[in-house]
Amino acid sequence: MWRYRTLLPIAGDTPVPPLNPGGTPLDPAPRLRSELVLPNLWLKDDTRNPSGSLKDRPSNLAVAKAIEAGFDTVATASSGNAAASLGAACASAGLRCVVFVPPYVRPGKLAQLQAYGAEVLIIEGRYEDAFDLCTAACEAFGWYNRNTGYNPYMVEGKKTVSLEIAEQLGWRSPDVVTVPVGDGCIISGVAKGFRDLHELGIIDREPRLFAVQAAGSDPFVRALEGEPPSDREPETIADGIAGSSPRNGVMALRDVRRSGGGGVRVTDDAMLEAEMLIGRTTGIFAEPSAAASVAGIRRLRELGLIGDGDEVVALLTGSGLKAVDVIAGWKGRPEPIPPSLDAVRARTGTIRPR
Amino acid sequence: MWRYRTLLPIAGDTPVPPLNPGGTPLDPAPRLRSELVLPNLWLKDDTRNPSGSLKDRPSNLAVAKAIEAGFDTVATASSGNAAASLGAACASAGLRCVVFVPPYVRPGKLAQLQAYGAEVLIIEGRYEDAFDLCTAACEAFGWYNRNTGYNPYMVEGKKTVSLEIAEQLGWRSPDVVTVPVGDGCIISGVAKGFRDLHELGIIDREPRLFAVQAAGSDPFVRALEGEPPSDREPETIADGIAGSSPRNGVMALRDVRRSGGGGVRVTDDAMLEAEMLIGRTTGIFAEPSAAASVAGIRRLRELGLIGDGDEVVALLTGSGLKAVDVIAGWKGRPEPIPPSLDAVRARTGTIRPR
Numbered sequence: 001m002w003r004y005r006t007l008l009p010i011a012g013d014t015p016v017p018p019l020n021p022g023g024t025p026l027d028p029a030p031r032l033r034s035e036l037v038l039p040n041l042w043l044k045d046d047t048r049n050p051s052g053s054l055k056d057r058p059s060n061l062a063v064a065k066a067i068e069a070g071f072d073t074v075a076t077a078s079s080g081n082a083a084a085s086l087g088a089a090c091a092s093a094g095l096r097c098v099v100f101v102p103p104y105v106r107p108g109k110l111a112q113l114q115a116y117g118a119e120v121l122i123i124e125g126r127y128e129d130a131f132d133l134c135t136a137a138c139e140a141f142g143w144y145n146r147n148t149g150y151n152p153y154m155v156e157g158k159k160t161v162s163l164e165i166a167e168q169l170g171w172r173s174p175d176v177v178t179v180p181v182g183d184g185c186i187i188s189g190v191a192k193g194f195r196d197l198h199e200l201g202i203i204d205r206e207p208r209l210f211a212v213q214a215a216g217s218d219p220f221v222r223a224l225e226g227e228p229p230s231d232r233e234p235e236t237i238a239d240g241i242a243g244s245s246p247r248n249g250v251m252a253l254r255d256v257r258r259s260g261g262g263g264v265r266v267t268d269d270a271m272l273e274a275e276m277l278i279g280r281t282t283g284i285f286a287e288p289s290a291a292a293s294v295a296g297i298r299r300l301r302e303l304g305l306i307g308d309g310d311e312v313v314a315l316l317t318g319s320g321l322k323a324v325d326v327i328a329g330w331k332g333r334p335e336p337i338p339p340s341l342d343a344v345r346a347r348t349g350t351i352r353p354r
Numbered sequence: 355m356w357r358y359r360t361l362l363p364i365a366g367d368t369p370v371p372p373l374n375p376g377g378t379p380l381d382p383a384p385r386l387r388s389e390l391v392l393p394n395l396w397l398k399d400d401t402r403n404p405s406g407s408l409k410d411r412p413s414n415l416a417v418a419k420a421i422e423a424g425f426d427t428v429a430t431a432s433s434g435n436a437a438a439s440l441g442a443a444c445a446s447a448g449l450r451c452v453v454f455v456p457p458y459v460r461p462g463k464l465a466q467l468q469a470y471g472a473e474v475l476i477i478e479g480r481y482e483d484a485f486d487l488c489t490a491a492c493e494a495f496g497w498y499n500r501n502t503g504y505n506p507y508m509v510e511g512k513k514t515v516s517l518e519i520a521e522q523l524g525w526r527s528p529d530v531v532t533v534p535v536g537d538g539c540i541i542s543g544v545a546k547g548f549r550d551l552h553e554l555g556i557i558d559r560e561p562r563l564f565a566v567q568a569a570g571s572d573p574f575v576r577a578l579e580g581e582p583p584s585d586r587e588p589e590t591i592a593d594g595i596a597g598s599s600p601r602n603g604v605m606a607l608r609d610v611r612r613s614g615g616g617g618v619r620v621t622d623d624a625m626l627e628a629e630m631l632i633g634r635t636t637g638i639f640a641e642p643s644a645a646a647s648v649a650g651i652r653r654l655r656e657l658g659l660i661g662d663g664d665e666v667v668a669l670l671t672g673s674g675l676k677a678v679d680v681i682a683g684w685k686g687r688p689e690p691i692p693p694s695l696d697a698v699r700a701r702t703g704t705i706r707p708r
Binding site: 020031048050107120123124136140322334 | 445633
């Protein structure tokens with residue numbers, strides 16, 4: 001992502017962490033195009049980042065900004081991916097990392113944090129409690145605060161995904177980008193990237209942005225529909241986009257409306273089915289929160305909000321390897337078979353003779 | 355890896371799977387260099403491949419060869435990484451995939467296979483039983499056999515990692531490459547890549563190759579020491595390099611001896627410590643079988659087989675996200691704390707006032 005350094009809010013001589021995020025594939029996914037009957041579909045595969053999620057982009061910028069300002073400790077609240085990416089960036093740069101995670105943090109994300117040597121605080125309560133405590137701790141203890149929706153640079157780090165998409169398309173904007181939304185910070189980053197390029201005259205228009213949320217955790221989509229904020233408990237397997245009060249909601253609402261896009265809800269089953277669909281047609285393993293962007297495309301097609309000829313980019317924000325317990329719980333473990341050809345024949349339904 | 359297509363045994367017009375492995379970072383790992391006092395160390399980070407392991411290289415070549423020969427089904431035996439990578443490559447190309455795995459297959463690798471839509475057969479017995487059954491099934495049912503040590507193209511796919519290392523060093527050979535060894539196929543691939551470049555006159559020498567095995571599963575190192583084959587049960591957490599009878603042993607023995615290298619054993623604890631060391635100094639999360647290559651460097655330094663000035667490349671063959679249960683079992687889950695600054699202060703040992 002540092003190839004776009006001149007478009008990032010960082011001094012020319014600030015050292016950046018050696019871990020080099022970005023440069024991820026924009027996959028034409030030919031078999032998924034056929035399956036969805038959407039010939040101009042692309043998958044932006046940010047599962048390929050160093051810690052396995054898009055969050056490596058903002059986290060590496062956060063660590064650079066912390067170095068620039070002379071901090072030795074960086075902290076964040078996170079459901080897991082932001083924390084893991086911060087742990088990786090801090091490890092590569094040699095800064096101390098303290099993360100505040102909710103009790104439902106996935107085992108994969110926790111193990112990553114432990115491997116990176118981050119100090120992991122599991123905070124009783126909801127994500128919002130971890131968020132508020134992290135912000136208070138940064139003020140009390142003099143730590144650099146990376147919190148999404150609090151730290152304005154995070155949108156800047158996330159925008160590099162749009163700079164890449166535009167460059168990979170030959171400095172063009174797609175028609176539509178679908179983005180899984182929790183706090184609304186990624187979708188604002190996506191908007192900012194295309195807006196920067198538009199204002200610079202490098203692209204001639206900006207895409208319609210569609211926010212995809214879990215049906216069981218949809219405060220942002222409700223806000224788009226004009227409903228007043230409530231405080232419903234999230235109920236979804238998609239830990240990366242679960243939350244009751246989007247921390248970057250106001251900015252994201254403005255960005256989505258300005259783009260001419262909107263928002264849709266997808267069920268947990270639709271996300272799991274999209275995860276398996278992506279896997280079996282492309283060989284990319286995305287986590288449920290990431291597969292939401294493809295589940296959202298199906299819903300947007302049903303609603304007539306995406307046309308057959310639209311060029312659509314689905315953002316795959318995190319790796320399925322971070323949430324294998326979801327698949328394990330859903331698909332179960334196959335029964336072992338004895339080492340015999342008859343058992344193989346029976347299990348695979350193979351009838352072809354030699 | 356397809357940039358090296360002219361050096362691969364594949365016809366000019368054979369379609370290859372769209373999933374594009376290789377092009378992984380050669381990381382200078384500055385903080386790890388300091389820690390190991392090895393200023394010319396590099397990490398070849400093959401955790402960044404599409405399915406999270408080096409095996410994406412041979413598996414994508416296998417699928418291309420299967421397409422070339424008109425097969426519709428590809429099968430392999432594997433402890434997990436080869437299977438997962440084959441599942442991904444088959445999914446991206448639209449071929450059927452049947453994999454034969456041992457009962458100790460890690461949950462992460464199993465979940466990947468399920469997401470890719472592979473048919474997973476868990477075979478009672480050891481890896482060798484799965485291997486023999488897979489080979490028999492391929493003959494009986496007309497499936498393309500990707501088995502390591504059986505399919506000669508797998509060494510060719512794996513060699514692309516050496517072509518990349520040499521190119522990333524400016525078309526030079528390092529002094530030493532350390533390689534985790536199970537079947538011995540990766541280390542033969544590494545040897546073949548440098549040998550090809552040497553014979554073509556592109557590099558002027560080849561590296562010394564050191565095989566690293568688990569102390570509890572060391573048949574290849576014992577063979578290097580001249581011991582006759584035995585049939586000891588593997589005892590190690592490093593599932594990726596566990597085995598009692600290396601399937602590519604004869605070729606690998608020749609390659610390691612010819613290179614002027616050798617072999618070392620590392621304990622499970624040394625691999626776990628290396629995994630945490632890599633994580634906290636670089637932000638790269640490697641699985642224990644992969645971290646063996648860095649644990650091996652420590653051992654080789656103690657034995658005086660690597661000098662201070664040697665340029666050493668450690669091969670990181672697979673992602674730690676595939677084996678998070680190992681870290682979880684080792685480090686445990688931190689006790690949750692209540693959302694209060696006092697609890698944060700107590701847990702982090704922070705005394706700095708505002």
